[in-house]
Amino acid sequence: MNTPIKQHLIDPEICIRCYTCEMTCPIEAIVHDDNNVVVDADKCDYCMACIPVCPTGSIDEWRVVTQPYSVDEQFGWEELPAQAEITQNEAAGGMEALDAAMAALLAEAHAGAGGKAKAPASAAKPTVNMYNLANPIEATVQGNYRLTADGSDSDIRHIILAFDGKPFPVLEGQSIGIMAPGTDDKGQPHLPRLYSVSSPRDGERPNYGNVSLTVKREEHGICSNYVCDLKPGDKVKVTGPFGATFLLPDDPQARLLMICTGTGSAPMRAFTMRRQRTVGAKSGGMTMFFGARSADTLPYFGPLKKVPEGLLKTHMVFSRLPDQPKEYVQDRMMVEQDAVAEMLGDPNTHIYICGLRGMEEGVGKALTNIAESIGVQWVALRDTMREEGRYHVETY
Numbered sequence: 582m583n584t585p586i587k588q589h590l591i592d593p594e595i596c597i598r599c600y601t602c603e604m605t606c607p608i609e610a611i612v613h614d615d616n617n618v619v620v621d622a623d624k625c626d627y628c629m630a631c632i633p634v635c636p637t638g639s640i641d642e643w644r645v646v647t648q649p650y651s652v653d654e655q656f657g658w659e660e661l662p663a664q665a666e667i668t669q670n671e672a673a674g675g676m677e678a679l680d681a682a683m684a685a686l687l688a689e690a691h692a693g694a695g696g697k698a699k700a701p702a703s704a705a706k707p708t709v710n711m712y713n714l715a716n717p718i719e720a721t722v723q724g725n726y727r728l729t730a731d732g733s734d735s736d737i738r739h740i741i742l743a744f745d746g747k748p749f750p751v752l753e754g755q756s757i758g759i760m761a762p763g764t765d766d767k768g769q770p771h772l773p774r775l776y777s778v779s780s781p782r783d784g785e786r787p788n789y790g791n792v793s794l795t796v797k798r799e800e801h802g803i804c805s806n807y808v809c810d811l812k813p814g815d816k817v818k819v820t821g822p823f824g825a826t827f828l829l830p831d832d833p834q835a836r837l838l839m840i841c842t843g844t845g846s847a848p849m850r851a852f853t854m855r856r857q858r859t860v861g862a863k864s865g866g867m868t869m870f871f872g873a874r875s876a877d878t879l880p881y882f883g884p885l886k887k888v889p890e891g892l893l894k895t896h897m898v899f900s901r902l903p904d905q906p907k908e909y910v911q912d913r914m915m916v917e918q919d920a921v922a923e924m925l926g927d928p929n930t931h932i933y934i935c936g937l938r939g940m941e942e943g944v945g946k947a948l949t950n951i952a953e954s955i956g957v958q959w960v961a962l963r964d965t966m967r968e969e970g971r972y973h974v975e976t977y
Contacts, residue, residue, distance in 0.1 A: 588649050589620045589627065593658050594709055595639035595698065597756050597823035599775045599977075602631035602640050614656045615715035622649035636975045637826060638697040659710075699970040701830035701931060705782075708750045709825055714773070717760055717818040720744050722811045723791055730877035736798040737844060737880045738809045739779070742817060743791040749819075751792060752782050753851035754827040754933075754973075758820035759794075761804040773820045774804035777935070777975070779847035781855035795847040795880055827933070827973045829855055836866035836930045838921070840910055840944055845936030845976075846871060846880055852933070853893055861892075868894040868924065870917075872910040872940070874901040894920075911943035918951045925952055925962065931971045938976040 591602070591611075596618055603611040603618060610624035611631060631640050644650075644664055700707075712718040720742040728737045751757065758773025765771055780793040798809040811817065829837075829852050837856075839849045849869055856867060873879035876899065885895050896917065900907045914921055924930045925948070934944060945959075952959035966972035 585645050585647050587643050588622050588646050589625050590642040592639040592642050592661050593617050594660050594825045595637050597775055600772050601634045605631050605634045615713045617656050619652055619655035621652050641697050698826035700826045700828045701970045703830045703832040704828035707752050707825050712820050717820050720817045720819045722813050722815040725811050728880040733877040735878035738796045740794045740796055741785050741791055751778050751822040753829045753855050754848045755822040755824040760818040761807040777847040779850045781851050795844045797844050827975050833860050834929055838924050839869040839933045842872040842936030842940055870896045870910040870913055872898045875899050911947035914947040921951050922955045934974045941976055
């Protein structure tokens with residue numbers, strides 16, 4: 582009888598196909614086909630290098646098996662298989678030692694990681710991976726608008742895509758993949774670049790079947806430069822939608838604490854527009870801490886100032902203002918700690934963190950201090966919120 586092993590797997594429902602884990606794996610144990618990203622059990626050595634880089638926690642899945650699932654089996658999955666029953670006799674022979682070693686590795690790997698995510702209980706059921714690498718959908722560019730000031734060193738664009746009557750059901754908080762033309766240095770087609778949708782589920786313009794993205798031009802970014810240079814009428818190959826956890830609760834009583842930087846504002850814009858269209862100005866349950874270097878590098882600066890405070894309480898935080906001390910989102914959270922603490926104590930509160938990975942540490946420290954001010958351990962509260970589908974992190 583085979584000795585059982587703990588096999589490392591990826592949840593195909595939650596995975597957003599960003600391929601970061603595959604690019605990070607030092608032994609090339611993570612591979613993909615047109616449909617899924619998977620872990621090859623014959624190569625995986627449990628180094629855990631892929632765990633902290635995953636923005637969704639989909640990489641952190643395990644099954645005890647006597648016969649590992651093959652790569653080809655995993656390529657065909659639409660959801661993870663349930664844990665098969667393992668008898669006590671089968672489980673004897675090293676599983677306790679393996680579990681102890683795995684626990685130590687995971688504890689180290691999860692330092693700073695988003696952890697395993699769950700969708701809000703009231704969130705709509707998302708469609709995932711409807712269009713893949715072998716079968717992308719073609720979208721038409723309807724608009725390309727610069728969001729940041731012309732003189733700014735940050736070129737951030739608002740891109741509007743239409744799917745010309747073809748089905749593309751996407752929810753707030755999901756991402757789509759854009760396929761840049763051409764090939765990489767190995768002669769392979771470029772993998773899709775993931776961008777969060779910045780429009781609500783009924784479209785940038787309601788019921789017109791279009792979707793908006795918030796894209797920052799990166800100096801050497803193949804896909805970002807391609808997208809930022811698109812013109813109305815251009816055709817674009819799109820994959821997705823992706824993501825099944827970073828979703829908006831449909832419960833109108835849910836309160837949202839949104840913390841973002843730069844283009845991490847994309848899903849927050851989608852959340853705000855959805856709430857505005859469905860709940861209206863009476864929703865007082867949204868607070869956003871939005872960080873950028875300066876006002877001319879902050880996307881949606883003008884429109885955000887026009888959103889009624891009764892709908893959205895916005896704190897715009899700038900780190901590079903002339904003759905002003907640097908301020909980051911975590912600093913403003915401490916200034917507003919009474920309001921944040923009140924939200925942390927409300928079981929209807931959902932926390933969303935989106936932006937550069939470096940923001941996680943500072944935000945975590947601020948939340949720790951604020952929670953402690955009301956006699957609560959932040960790590961325990963965070964884990965409870967995550968288990969209840971109320972704590973959501975996507976950083977990159």
